[in-house]
Amino acid sequence: MLIRSLVEVASRGGNFLLNAGPQPDGVIQPEFQERLRTIGSWLSVNGESIYGTTYGPLQGVLSIRTTVKKDKIFFHVFDWPRGPLEIDGLQERVLSAYLVPADNR
Numbered sequence: 001m002l003i004r005s006l007v008e009v010a011s012r013g014g015n016f017l018l019n020a021g022p023q024p025d026g027v028i029q030p031e032f033q034e035r036l037r038t039i040g041s042w043l044s045v046n047g048e049s050i051y052g053t054t055y056g057p058l059q060g061v062l063s064i065r066t067t068v069k070k071d072k073i074f075f076h077v078f079d080w081p082r083g084p085l086e087i088d089g090l091q092e093r094v095l096s097a098y099l100v101p102a103d104n105r
Helices: 002-010 030-049
Strands: 064-069 072-077
Touching: 002 030, 002 064, 030 064, 030 072
Parallel strands: none
Antiparallel strands: 064 072
C-alpha cells in the first residue's frame, strides 16, 4: 500500500511524506523500520521512476500511473490485465520498453 501511494503521489507531481520519525529517545519503532526498508528496497530497483520525476502524460487511466524524467516515461501498472497491455492516448513515439518486476526481493 505504501509503495502504491508513493507512485500515486509521484505520478501527480507531488512529494510523499511518511511521518515516521524517531521516538523521544531517538529510537525508530521496528514497524517503521520494516516499512522504510521495504520502500528502500523497492526504490533501489525502481528509484529512477520516482526520483527527479514529475507527473506523466497519461492521467486518469485505470490501474496505470505514469511519471516522466527527461525523455523517459515510466509506466506503473497496478493491475496487469488478463490479456495484452494496451495503452491508448500516448502521443510520443516509443523506441523501447522494459519490464521491471514489481516484487524485487
